[in-house]
Amino acid sequence: MAENKKMVEAITPMDVDFAKWYTDIVRKAELMDYSSVKGCMVIEPYGYAIWENIQRDLDARFKKVGVQNVYMPLLIPESLLQKEKDHVAGFAPEVAWVTQGGDEQLAERLCIRPTSETLFCEHFAKVIESYRDLPKIYNQWCSVMRWEKTTRPFLRSSEFLWQEGHTMHETAEEAKEETLRMLGVYRDFYLESLAIPAITGQKTEKEKFAGAEATYTIEPMMHNGVALQGGTSHYFGDGFAKSFGITFTGRDNTLQYPHQTSWGVSTRMIGAIIMVHGDDNGLVLPPAIAPIQAVVIPVAMHKEGVLENARALCDRLSAKFRMKIDDSAQSPGWKFSQYEMLGVPVRIELGPKDIEKNQCVLVRRDNREKIFASLDTIEETLEQTLRDVHDALVEKARKNLEEKTHYAKTLDEMIEISKNKPGFINAMWCGDAACEDKIKEVTGGVKSRCIPFNEEHFSDTCVCCGKPALHHVVWGRQY
């Protein structure tokens, strides 16, 4: 197929240059475009359609566990940002400041929200009075801004889209449960909708969120052995509540501070989808969030009845699936490559002979398997095929995760692995941040990803200093 080859050539193979392969895909699949403000991107229709499907799916999961959506202001007064000292230290260096409104110089600088804990707290202080007002389980879908020096489409940008959940609870136990419940929602969403298995666990003190008591994370493994912080859920205790004077009258009639959480995932997930599932022919999209789940491609379009039958098939399937027909003048071969690049999970070919036999041909994006399907039961066959694609993507991603998971008992082993075997490195740790620093230094960038929920105990001593081990830690390079 000459046309196919031509399309394929347009994408740099991942083994040649992974970063270029990534950029080729985001640009050629028209997911995003650069803008004249550094690090701020245009999300184009196909990229945004993926985000809309992510939003719809995840938002339904949120609502099932009682989340209510709200909208908080874009701007945070400097004095409000400063109320929680760890938080301001973490974010102040990387925010954009508004200093003028119209012709007027502002008396106080306002920053564009890098995250909205402070705004939620200001509001919570007003609306929480009694234990009857708790819990508050709020979320907002919005854009945030962090003035990043080095940016990369979807993975790290000055502005990005995300959701940020912020909740307040009567007790520390309830807030801790919520923190883990929401990480569980993310884990399920990653697996069931994005077809991405991942490691979950707790961040070390050094890596936790500015102002949090504990940060939990989901860490998927990219195809090149680099990890991605795919989502985080934070337990704040009552630190912000104290800083913001949020109190409630408890069941025992005493004045108490509520306990807080926050949790978020962002358009980074689109980066994860590309780097976990994509291949040298382009995107490979999980069926649950693919803007087009199947594309109908008429073969020998000029033959009588082909176009009508293809359109009828597309219409019929549109009742149940996100469909598209490509009846443009391009050759079938060109179309095959085009929809492979766009990562459409299944293409459906329909030609004169198929029509004669009352069948069509399904071709899976992930493995190019061909399935001859009777038109009588095409809905069932397509549904099953989409499930199969999903399962195969999970399987392949799990295999990649496993193949890229290593164990080290000594610092030498760790350095050796970090040089030659990209991926996660499991190693025991004494609990001292100095060892994290040293490991990062000697490996040239390997950081603690998390203390996994199912800790193993495969060595008694810290991989770095040899002192007694406190935790099993998963380490790795990250985007």
Next chain:
Amino acid sequence: MAENKKMVEAITPMDVDFAKWYTDIVRKAELMDYSSVKGCMVIEPYGYAIWENIQRDLDARFKKVGVQNVYMPLLIPESLLQKEKDHVAGFAPEVAWVTQGGDEQLAERLCIRPTSETLFCEHFAKVIESYRDLPKIYNQWCSVMRWEKTTRPFLRSSEFLWQEGHTMHETAEEAKEETLRMLGVYRDFYLESLAIPAITGQKTEKEKFAGAEATYTIEPMMHNGVALQGGTSHYFGDGFAKSFGITFTGRDNTLQYPHQTSWGVSTRMIGAIIMVHGDDNGLVLPPAIAPIQAVVIPVAMHKEGVLENARALCDRLSAKFRMKIDDSAQSPGWKFSQYEMLGVPVRIELGPKDIEKNQCVLVRRDNREKIFASLDTIEETLEQTLRDVHDALVEKARKNLEEKTHYAKTLDEMIEISKNKPGFINAMWCGDAACEDKIKEVTGGVKSRCIPFNEEHFSDTCVCCGKPALHHVVWGRQY
């Protein structure tokens, strides 16, 4: 009902103080809260749920006419904003400027988007090359910021949520059609989903959008006789295209400028819903966008079987409607007033006698009509009742619009009406902006709303200067 009285007293009656009535509703129905940045509001869960329903409904209408959603950056470089001279003159005085990113003073100021024509044009210039790339029919849902001096919740705020559609077309005719098509989508949405009939027409030169060749508007009438610019659709010609160097190779192989439109509606619509349908008991929500379409209130909850039956009824109806049950310890009377204030279209009372008779009682929010409904056919009855509520709201709003529509042939008549009869004033106009200025001055604020699509010709002379009339204009005060 003592409890009811208590709730009602909490809201200032509209005849006593319309502005206070409005503020009472937005605050007591917990639609919004103020924030520490002037003119930026917190949209609380109930208010945001209305906005989500508006978004879902309108977005589906957009997609039916081929609109694709995208996301553009939040920030616009000053030089980009300045590319179209009328546009910058209109917006520069009211934007917020970012001058610092992190610790660094920016070389060029960036404004927070007040609207995104310039960003869309920058992108269009890159992606449009041939007539085959047209039309581009893009939209984004986002927040925008205009540094307003006087603000009012939902009606005029420094930051607000909206959608902004931006389209590019091969020919002027096609772009003009699109402009009117989208105004038609707004008109249908207002009528079919918000239950708000409205006047539609073209803005005069003086009132059109900064940079547009023509602006079309939808103008609903509030309960107090004040109009609201409820949505606009603009035809730009090729003005922006020329300023931004957007060209395409046409079918005849010549280089041409595409023709552009933009159109938007915002969270103002929530203000319109309140001021068109609300009454002295609180909100009245159109069923299509009500977060709760019907609330089940168990009566004599302590009696055996009541709670179980009420819950079962709520569950059963949840399959088809947005339902809530209030089984809290509050009295039924308190609940009746509470859900009246929240504008829930129908409440369903279920007590021991109802259960005995296999029935429940539906009470309409709009007119308090009681309907005894068999449980066997409750889905049908509720569906019909919601339709009836919608129709009655339309009818009531239409009546208000008609009652508040007046005609004037002389300036004295116009002044007289503007003083004593709040509402729209129909009057003929010569086409001179000087007459618009004079009318505004002598009436203390009456402005041209639009030249309606169905112009009448009820006088030969301009209501202001007596010269020959060019157009029928609808005038009025506005929010």
